[in-house]
Amino acid sequence: MFHRSSTRHGPAGWERAYVPRCPSNSDSRRGPSPTVDVRDLAWEDFEGWVGLYYSRYEEVRTNPELGVYTFESKPTLGEEAELFGKVWKDVLAGDLVVSVGDEGGRIVGICSVYRAGRHREDRHAGILAIAVHPDWRGRGVGSRLIPHALKKCEGKFELVRLTVTEVNLPARALYRKCGFVESGRLPRAFKRNDAYFDDIVMWRPVGEPGRPTSSAAVGDGTMSEG
Ligand SMILES: CC(C)(COP(=O)(O)OP(=O)(O)OC[C@H]1O[C@@H](n2cnc3c(N)ncnc32)[C@H](O)[C@@H]1OP(=O)(O)O)[C@@H](O)C(=O)NCCC(=O)NCCS
Numbered sequence: 001m002f003h004r005s006s007t008r009h010g011p012a013g014w015e016r017a018y019v020p021r022c023p024s025n026s027d028s029r030r031g032p033s034p035t036v037d038v039r040d041l042a043w044e045d046f047e048g049w050v051g052l053y054y055s056r057y058e059e060v061r062t063n064p065e066l067g068v069y070t071f072e073s074k075p076t077l078g079e080e081a082e083l084f085g086k087v088w089k090d091v092l093a094g095d096l097v098v099s100v101g102d103e104g105g106r107i108v109g110i111c112s113v114y115r116a117g118r119h120r121e122d123r124h125a126g127i128l129a130i131a132v133h134p135d136w137r138g139r140g141v142g143s144r145l146i147p148h149a150l151k152k153c154e155g156k157f158e159l160v161r162l163t164v165t166e167v168n169l170p171a172r173a174l175y176r177k178c179g180f181v182e183s184g185r186l187p188r189a190f191k192r193n194d195a196y197f198d199d200i201v202m203w204r205p206v207g208e209p210g211r212p213t214s215s216a217a218v219g220d221g222t223m224s225e226g
Contacts, residue, residue, distance in 0.1 A: 032139055032140040033136065033141065036101045036102065036103045036109070036139070036141055036144070037102045038099060038100070038101050038102075038141075039099070040098065040099060040152065041087075041099070042100075043088060045100060045107060046080075046081065048100070049080075049084060049107055049110065050080045051106075051107065052107050052109070052133055054074060055133055056070060064195070065192075065197075067164065067165040067167075067168045067190065095114060095115040095118075096112065096114045096115065097112065097126070097149050097152040097153055097156065098110060098111070098112045098113075098149070099111045099112075099145045099148040099149040099152065100145075101136070101141045101145055103136070108132065108133045109130070109133065109136060109141040110130070110131055111128065111145035111146055111149045112128070112129050112149070113128045113129075113152075113160055115157070124159065125159050126153055126157035126161075126206070128160050129162065130142055130145060130146065130171075130174075132145075137170070142174045143174065143177060146174070146175075146178040147178065150178070150206060150207075158205065158206055159205050159206060160180075160203065160204060160206055161202065161203035162175065162180070162202050163189065163200065163201055164200050165190050165199055165200075166185075166197055166198045166199070178204075179204045180202040180203060180204045181203065181204065182200050182202050183202065184200075185199065185200055186198060186199040186200075
């Protein structure tokens with residue numbers, strides 16, 4: 001996650017952002033949570049945005065399979081503020097879509113799609129990442145965040161892709177539910193504590209007929225791969 005220097009692919013800093021990759025496989029489903037409002041990221045969300053990001057540093061201590069990237073030490077609030085400024089700039093430029101789950105003012109989930117590159121050859125693609133706070137997983141928040149983000153991708157990106165660690169079964173199920181299909185594997189892409197995990201590549205077109213993006217029921221994942 002989070003290479004602070006600018007990169008060839010996408011806006012600076014966004015590799016880190018919501019680079020999900022695989023959380024625990026424990027079954028924590030608890031039924032839908034209608035109290036969560038799913039909406040676009042707002043400028044006022046900085047505190048909640050950082051809070052959710054920081055929570056991964058607590059979680060990774062007890063869950064070594066958590067599929068998100070972490071630095072040796074938690075970035076400072078100042079670094080986060082600088083990143084949030086870049087995030088907001090990219091949102092305004094149309095290079096980034098961010099949906100948040102808001103529960104009474106607390107940000108409990110974030111789904112982002114950032115432009116893969118700014119070249120003529122790669123600017124049509126978006127890269128998706130998602131994270132839901134551990135206390136709010138299994139309540140349908142992820143299932144609402146992704147369709148909301150995909151709807152916002154219409155007119156910006158032609159397709160969305162992502163990578164997910166192979167052991168992250170909840171995330172893989174969520175992506176399939178949202179119409180993504182698996183199309184490849186990156187061997188040993190993720191390493192933590194000397195353990196390697198393969199990443200699975202998944203993708204789906206944006207706003208394609210038969211692939212509605214306005215509800216959670218966006219397909220059964222049987223689309224043929226390109
Ligand atoms: C992956 C993640 C975003 C899912 O979010 P969520 O809000 O818990 O997901 P939902 O409650 O909407 O569940 C969506 C689907 O995922 C699957 N799922 C969710 N929790 C599951 C679990 N514990 N075990 C198996 N499947 C699960 C189910 O198919 C579910 O659909 P269903 O309820 O209709 O059966 C969340 O677990 C998370 O933030 N994990 C840590 C970060 C991460 O791994 N991000 C993705 C990295 S690529």
